[in-house]
Amino acid sequence: MSQTDMNIFETLESEVRSYCRSFPTVFTKAKGYKMWDEDGKEYIDFFSGAGALNYGHNDPKLKAKLIEYIQNDGITHSLDKATTAKGAFIKSFNDVILKPRKLDYKIMFPGPTGTNTVESALKLARKVTGRTDVISFTNGFHGMTIGSLSVTGNASKRKGAGIPLQNTVTMPYDNFVNEDSNTLQYLERFLEDNGSGVDIPAAMIVETVQGEGGINVARFEWLRKLESICKRWGILLIIDDVQAGVGRTGTFFSFEEAGITPDIVCLSKSLSGYGVPFAITLFRPDLDVWSPGEHNGTFRGNNHAFVTATAALDYWKDDSFEKEIKKKSKMTLDFLKEIADKYPELKGEVRGRGLMVGIACGEEELASKVAAEAFTRGLIMETSGPKDEVFKLFPPVNIDEEGLKKGFEIIEESVKSLVKEAVTN
Template identity: 80%
Template sequence: MSKTDMNIFEKYESEVRSYCRGFPTVFSKAKGYKMWDEDGKEYIDFFSGAGALNYGHNDDHMQDKLVEYIKSDGPTHTLDMATTEKANFLTKFNDVILKPRDLDYKIMFPGPTGTNTVESALKLARKVTGRTDVISFTNGFHGMTIGSLSVTGNAMKRKGAGIPLNNTVTMPYDNFVDESMDTLEYLERFLEDNGSGVDLPAAMILETVQGEGGINAARMEWLKKVDEICKKWDILLIIDDVQAGVGRTGTFFSFEPAGIKPDIVCLSKSLSGYGLPFAITLFRPDLDIWAPGEHNGTFRGFNHAFITASAALDYWKDEQFEKGIKQKSAKVKDFLVGLTEKYPELQGTFCGRGLMVGIECAKEGLADEVAAEAFNRGLIMETSGPKSEVFKLFPPLNIDDEGLQKGFDIIEESVKALVSEPVTN
């Protein structure tokens, strides 16, 4: 078999492509926590499709169910018509995820991507409250369509909109300035003061751990206080769990440890379990004031995603699965903290929560260099933050200890190649 000419992508594909620039090879196979390129080189995947592959590549259980369904001539595309597989997913999601967590939500299929669920959440919040503005937070990222961009902090991505992004107010996220500043006291002062220029918003939207913004993890006390402020002022709380949800931070929903129940929750990425496009918007039943067809999308009835999403929920029937995520999270944190201590030239600080973690490097450009060196040595990971100052680890939730250790070894080798010898006792 002839190998793919890399010039094809340069010749025919738009300059907007990005990930292929950081991972310059042609992949041809993927399984579990591994990927292979056309040369047969093996890579450990600590990228997981930017959080869309929490169960790794081509999971056997999901794959078997999907192939069986396809071979049975089950319908693929059905808009929002009723199908057996949609009914199975709705029932299973309620039984396995919502009911055990004492959550009562209606489920909406807004379209297949993360930005689709965010757009529907913003639209619903404005429709329910009759208000226009939405409060978002510094370094937040919520998607690439106009509404989602309006509540996104990244200046480069906002500029891509090409028009002014209005009807949003940005407030400081937890520890945006420093630990001594109570950012929510600042926020509430704006709500209280009629001279602040901030109108009462329809909603606040946030990620409990900011993925693209630098793996910033909000403290549980801060999240609880946000929830209290929203209740006090009759503001809807939207949690964007597109990247941080589906187990990535240790629990199915990232907000569970805070003990809060958001009004609206956005899910996508790993919801399908298999990397298939799939998103849902969850909201309190009393907020379900949509008129039929008032918000729709051609590909919201993607039955292949219903199949794999239902199969993925089988993991969550076993309490050991969630315990396993927490155990692996502890190992990853110990490794990263140890790395910052062993290699002080990293000027590194551990950040994140669960298996959504990384090291923030004070030296400009160093995180990018570590990620590039790791790729050359056979590990895929990306950077995040306003200046790409964090190299982040997103291993599959079901990765084994051997896979973790292989990844750790490559990361340490990469760091060692870029800084001086480690500190030894």
């Protein structure tokens, strides 16, 4: 096999590239929780396509369904025309996911990415309520298009917009100040006081676990209180489940254990099950006030994604898959707690829920060093947080215990070597 010249990426690809800088090799093959580069080196993947590959790479059941569909000349592109693949997905999603959870939602197909579903949610909330503003939360991340950036907290990403980002108000997320601060009491005071300068918004948009923002977890009681505030003021509650959904936090929707029912839900990333671009926006039937074509997109009819997403729903036909995720989540959390205790030099704080977890390091740049060292030893994981202070673990949710333990060993070896190096220096 010929080797790809790395100089191609250096000279011809835009400087905007990022992940290839963190993982400087040319990948050529992937299966399950493993990836291989052109040199034949094997890597354990604790990155999972930034959460887009919850079932790992090239899941055999999904692959077989997709190949069969393509070989039979199934429809590939259809905009929002009715197709067999689309009908099968809608029915399966309703039967397997919505009905058992007693959720009554209409299903909308915006463009195929996470930011597309967020944009449609914001637009719908404003159309339904006739209001303009949206409340978002500190360290939230909702996408890179203008509307999504306006409700995103990251300063460097907001700066990339190049224009003022307006019609949004940022409020403190749970525990943003400290554990004793009641951030929702602060928020509600703004709504109550006519002199606060904050108008009643069309919606509030929130992640139950903030992925890019640093694996910050909202307590269930905080989420329930947020929902009650929204109901009191006639504000629509949007849950952005693009990264935290589809089993990543242990249940299909990340908000299930909190016992809340959002007005609007945004899903993408792992929804296709195969890394194929796909997004949906769910909302209460009474909110379906769209005119035909009022929000659309050329690639909203991604039939290949319909096929793999429908096949992926087989994982969710009973509760055995959730139980397996929770078992592996406990193993992972126990491991991280052990690492934080065993290596106090990290000044580590364990964060997260389910298999959306990590360690926030008190020493600057340490998390990035851990991730870089892990890569040299054969494990792929990324960092998150406003200062990249968290190294985060995103293994496939269907990874086996052997794969988890192999990854754990590499992470501990990486931490140990860095701590030892710091002591030596």
